[in-house]
Amino acid sequence: MNIPEYTPALIVAIxxxxxxxxxxxxxxxxxxxxxxxxxxxxxxxxxxxLLAYDILKNGIQTYIFGARNLSYPIVRILFEVDxxxxxxxxxSSIIVLVAVLYSWSFMKNNTGLDKYYTLILxxxxxxxxxxxxxxxxxxxxxxxxxxxxxxxxxxxxxxQAESVEAGFKYIVISAMGALFVLFAVAILYGQYDALNIxxxxxxxxxxxxxxxxxxxxxxxxxxxxxxxxxxxWLPDSYGSAPSTISLVLVGATLASLYGVLxxxxxxxxxxxxxxxxxxxxxxVFIGWFIIALxxxxxIVGVIMALIQTDFKRLIAFGAVAEIGYMFLGIGxxxxxAGTAYGNVALQGGIFHIFNDALxxxxxxxxxxxxxxxxxxxxxxxMGGLARNxxxxxxxxxxxxxxxxxxxxxxxxxxxxxxxxxTFQLNPxxxxxxxxxxxxxxxxxxxxxxxAFMGPELPKFKKVKEVPKSMLFAxxxxxxxxxxxxxxxxxxxxxxxxxxxxxLLGYSEYISQVVAGGI
Amino acid sequence: xFTIETGSGFWNPIVWIIAIIIAYLLIYIIRGFGKTHYKKGxxxxxxxxxxxxxxxxEKMQVKASNLYWGFTTSLKGLYAILKKMHxxxxxxxxxxxxxxxxxxxxxxxx
Numbered sequence: 001m002n003i004p005e006y007t008p009a010l011i012v013a014i015x016x017x018x019x020x021x022x023x024x025x026x027x028x029x030x031x032x033x034x035x036x037x038x039x040x041x042x043x044x045x046x047x048x049x050l051l052a053y054d055i056l057k058n059g060i061q062t063y064i065f066g067a068r069n070l071s072y073p074i075v076r077i078l079f080e081v082d083x084x085x086x087x088x089x090x091x092s093s094i095i096v097l098v099a100v101l102y103s104w105s106f107m108k109n110n111t112g113l114d115k116y117y118t119l120i121l122x123x124x125x126x127x128x129x130x131x132x133x134x135x136x137x138x139x140x141x142x143x144x145x146x147x148x149x150x151x152x153x154x155x156x157x158x159x160q161a162e163s164v165e166a167g168f169k170y171i172v173i174s175a176m177g178a179l180f181v182l183f184a185v186a187i188l189y190g191q192y193d194a195l196n197i198x199x200x201x202x203x204x205x206x207x208x209x210x211x212x213x214x215x216x217x218x219x220x221x222x223x224x225x226x227x228x229x230x231x232x233w234l235p236d237s238y239g240s241a242p243s244t245i246s247l248v249l250v251g252a253t254l255a256s257l258y259g260v261l262x263x264x265x266x267x268x269x270x271x272x273x274x275x276x277x278x279x280x281x282x283x284v285f286i287g288w289f290i291i292a293l294x295x296x297x298x299i300v301g302v303i304m305a306l307i308q309t310d311f312k313r314l315i316a317f318g319a320v321a322e323i324g325y326m327f328l329g330i331g332x333x334x335x336x337a338g339t340a341y342g343n344v345a346l347q348g349g350i351f352h353i354f355n356d357a358l359x360x361x362x363x364x365x366x367x368x369x370x371x372x373x374x375x376x377x378x379x380x381x382m383g384g385l386a387r388n389x390x391x392x393x394x395x396x397x398x399x400x401x402x403x404x405x406x407x408x409x410x411x412x413x414x415x416x417x418x419x420x421x422t423f424q425l426n427p428x429x430x431x432x433x434x435x436x437x438x439x440x441x442x443x444x445x446x447x448x449x450x451a452f453m454g455p456e457l458p459k460f461k462k463v464k465e466v467p468k469s470m471l472f473a474x475x476x477x478x479x480x481x482x483x484x485x486x487x488x489x490x491x492x493x494x495x496x497x498x499x500x501x502x503l504l505g506y507s508e509y510i511s512q513v514v515a516g517g518i
Numbered sequence: 519x520f521t522i523e524t525g526s527g528f529w530n531p532i533v534w535i536i537a538i539i540i541a542y543l544l545i546y547i548i549r550g551f552g553k554t555h556y557k558k559g560x561x562x563x564x565x566x567x568x569x570x571x572x573x574x575x576e577k578m579q580v581k582a583s584n585l586y587w588g589f590t591t592s593l594k595g596l597y598a599i600l601k602k603m604h605x606x607x608x609x610x611x612x613x614x615x616x617x618x619x620x621x622x623x624x625x626x627x628x
Contacts, residue, residue, distance in 0.1 A: 169608045176612055180619075211627050219619045229614045232604055289622060304600055307590055309583050344525045379582030408531035413522060420524040442586065450582035457576055486531050488522045 007051045008063040008079040011089065012129045014044050019121035026114035037100055037117045041124070045093040048128075052086040056498055060512045062134065078196055080134030082509055083498035087350070088131040088258045090495070091357045092251040094480070096124045099244040102365055102473035105466070106244060106372055116156060123149035123248060130255040134513065136185045136267075137195045139259065143181060143224075146252050147174035153248070154241040166233075166240035173233040177220040177256075184216040197267055198513035201506065206271035206282070217263045218286070224256035227327060228297040231320045235304075238316035243368025246312065247361045250319065254353055257326060261503060264334065269506030272337065287335025290327050295432055297324030302439040306446070309379045311367045314447065315360065318403060321440060322356040325349075328433060329418040332425050333500075341424040343500065348417030350503075351496045355402065355410045355484065362399035362477040363444075366392055369466045369474065370451060379450045386452035388463045393452050395474040400448060402481045404441035410484035413492075 004010075018040035026033040055061055059082075066076030081089075100120060107113060126149060129142030151174065155167025185195065187209050194200050204210060223230035234253070238246045264272075264286060272283040301321030308314035329349020336342030367377075369392045376382055386393040402409035405416075415437060423430035465471070484491050502509070521530045556562050565572050572578075590597060 169611065172608045173611055173615075176615060208627065212623065215619065215622045215626050219615065219622055222618075223615050229603065230611070230618060232606075232611045232614065233608075235604075236606070285626070289625070293618075300600065303593070303596065304604070306586060307583075307597065341525050382582075383579045407529075407534050413529060413531075416529050417522070417524055420526050424526070446582060446585045450580075450585065454579040455576055457579070487519060488529065488531070489519055492522055 003050050003054050005061075006063060007047055007054075008061060008081050008132055009065065011044060011047050011051065012079075012125050012132065014040060014047070015121040015128070016125040019118045019125065022118045022121060023114040026117075030113065033114065033117060034100075034104055037121065038097070038104075040121065041093070041097045041100055044124070044128075045097055048086070048089045048093045051081065052090055052495070055081060055083055055086050056494070060502075060509065062512060077138045078134040078198075078513065079132050080198060080509065080513060081132045083495075083502040084258070084261065084350075084500075085131045085502075087354070087495055087499040088255065089128055091254060091354055092124065092127045092131065094476075095247055095251045095357050095361050096120065096127075098361070098365075098473045098476050099247045101476070102247075102368070102470050103244045104469040106368055106470055107242065110156075112156075116153070119149045119153050119156075120245075120248060123153065123252065127251050127255045131258050134197050135195050136188060136197060136200065139197075139262075140178060140181050140185055143256075143259070144178055146255065147171065147178060150174070150237075150245075150249060150252050153245045154237045156242060156245065157240075160240065162236075163240040166236040169233050170237045173223065177224045180216045180220040181259075184213040184220070187213040187216075196513060197262065198510045201267050201269055202510045202514045204268060204270050206268070206274050210268075210271070214263070214268055214286075217267075218260055218290075221256045221259040221263070222290075222293065222327075225253055225260065225327075226297075226320055226323050227293045228300045228320060228324070231297065231301070231323075234320055235313045235316040238319060238364070239310060239313035243312070243364045243371065246316075246364040246368075250357050250361055250364070253319075253323070254357060257323070257353065261330065265503040266506045266509050269510075272334075283334050283337045287331045287333075287337070290331030291335060291429065294324045294327035294331050295429065297321060297327065298433060298436045299324075302436045302443065305443045306439065310377050311370065311379055311382075311447065311451070312364065312377060314379070314443065315363045315367060318363070318440060318443065319356070319360045321436060322352070322360055322403065325415065325418060325433065326352045326356060328422060328429065329414075332418070332422045332429070336421075336425050337504075341421040343504070344417050345421035345425070346503065347492065347496050347500045348414050348421060350499050351414035351417060351488075351492060352411075354491075354496075355414045355481075358477050358481050358484070359399055359403040359409075359411055362395060362474060362481065363403060365470070365474045365477065366396045366399060369395075369470055372466050372470065373463050374460060379447060382451040382457075382460075383454040384452070384456040384460060385463065387456050388460065389452075389465050391465055391471050392474070395471075395478050396448065396452065398478045398481055400441075400444040402485070404444055405437045406441065408485045410481050410488070410491075413485065413488035 025036045061081045063079040064076055067074050126142045126146035133139050151167050151171040154170050155164045157163040188200055192203050226234040274282045298321050301317050305314050305317035326349050329345045333342050333346025402411040405411040419430045520532045521528050
């Protein structure tokens with residue numbers, strides 16, 4: 001089956017156009033607006049899946065905006081979508097669609113929903129643009145779109161002072177990160193007179209300035225991804241935003257993580273085997289730097305989560321630890337590049353990206369369901385909710401087991417790959433990762449006990465289960481978690497392995513544009 | 519379809535599920551050997567709290583902040599450092615970014 005060549009462009013254009021139409025449709029009827037937004041995201045997700053099918057069958061897809069002719073002056077932007085890009089696009093499409101389905105009931109008593117849905121669609125366009133673009137400056141533009149839309153959504157509950165404060169902190173951090181990304185892009189452009197990732201990667205010399213650009217890009221994007229000790233904005237933002245937005249923010253955070261992957265494996269792919277300082281190859285050097293921050297993220301995330309009493313902040317610190325696991329796999333894959341266990345580590349890291357979005361996302365939705373039903377966020381005020389919220393309890397148990405890496409859930413499959421491969425790199429890494437996973441389980445058992453178990457509290461006697469649309473949205477994520485857990489090989493072979501191969505086979509990404517004469 | 523190879527081992531969720539089902543069956547069988555008769559509404563079904571009277575149900579719930587008290591108390595020193603790091607101040611957030619940037623730049627460039 002052949003799909004139109006402009007599908008990558010449509011995937012970004014549809015939510016973008018949808019965003020500008022939403023306020024207009026909102027004037028007609030609120031329900032019509034909700035249906036319209038869901039329709040936009042369903043169409044978009046279908047296109048993403050079609051493109052994924054095409055890419056996995058036929059290889060990298062490109063789309064050129066602007067000049068197709070290479071004669072000067074070349075004014076154009078190139079989208080280059082490989083298996084890694086489409087892997088991220090699939091994750092984003094699913095979680096945004098689930099968030100919007102959940103929003104139908106969860107947000108129905110709020111005002112300003114035309115702006116809310118507009119911003120969600122803008123954020124979607126930003127995330128999808130970040131993961132599909134083949135141009136560094138364009139990446140920065142989409143990063144900015146994502147940041148601005150995220151900031152406004154975090155501060156959506158303007159009546160709550162902490163939401164506004166969290167929004168402010170987020171924009172400070174995002175602006176700082178984006179500024180350094182722009183600086184790095186300027187350094188690269190100044191040297192090579194190019195902005196296209198493939199072109200830049202082809203001519204990369206790994207000069208002194210290239211090293212500076214690499215450091216700026218990795219650290220700025222790692223901060224946006226929430227790596228310790230640059231993670232502090234994350235519990236504030238995730239904890240104060242509406243639960244649906246916390247879910248979508250997971251997608252935005254993972255798009256920054258994708259940025260780190262694209263920069264390290266593709267943009268600097270040619271330079272990775274270069275011998276750097278202390279007679280160590282660049283890949284080993286960067287790999288161990290990432291591993292160090294990843295281990296720190298896992299430990300700090302878990303330990304800080306254990307003392308939280310605010311449900312959403314607790315999940316947010318858990319998410320910091322989960323980001324650590326992803327970076328641990330990726331760092332190990334980089335440090336041990338070329339070895340069999342290095343490949344397994346990279347696969348584990350990439351697989352965990354998907355699993356984290358599903359597991360942490362489901363837990364945020366459960367936190368939202370409890371807030372919707374009880375108006376409580378503090379775990380100290382909760383108890384006995386399993387009596388009245390049976391479905392939500394089941395979804396929480398699924399999320400708990402998945403995020404803690406308990407078999408047979410999806411989180412176990414990806415964490416096992418990370419444990420076994422990092423053990424071969426350095427056993428201490430695997431030991432720390434396993435111990436922290438146990439703490440992660442302990443932390444969510446605390447939530448399970450304090451929120452769902454125990455005697456029925458008098459104030460919660462009238463609490464009812466949440467509306468069906470919210471249950472349906474949580475059910476989608478729970479179902480995918482179980483399926484991924486039961487059929488890990490299908491997921492690993494069909495979407496994770498091609499994504500890992502796309503990162504390692506950077507020469508194909510480069511040749512698609514350079515040798516292909518695009 | 520179900521098995522993933524990790525390079526040094528494998529994982530098959532179906533084998534695990536079968537093992538769990540067998541374990542639960544054994545537990546169920548062992549449970550069957552227990553006494554099935556007890557007197558409802560008597561002291562047999564009441565909690566025994568070292569002879570102290572039982573509190574009301576609502577007061578029996580251990581609050582979230584009291585859980586893992588031993589763990590958090592033994593790591594008091596570490597928590598003091600970590601809490602000090604998490605100031606909630608946006609300028610400190612930026613400071614950590616600058617610190618990591620400086621460290622990475624020093625190691626990478628020099």
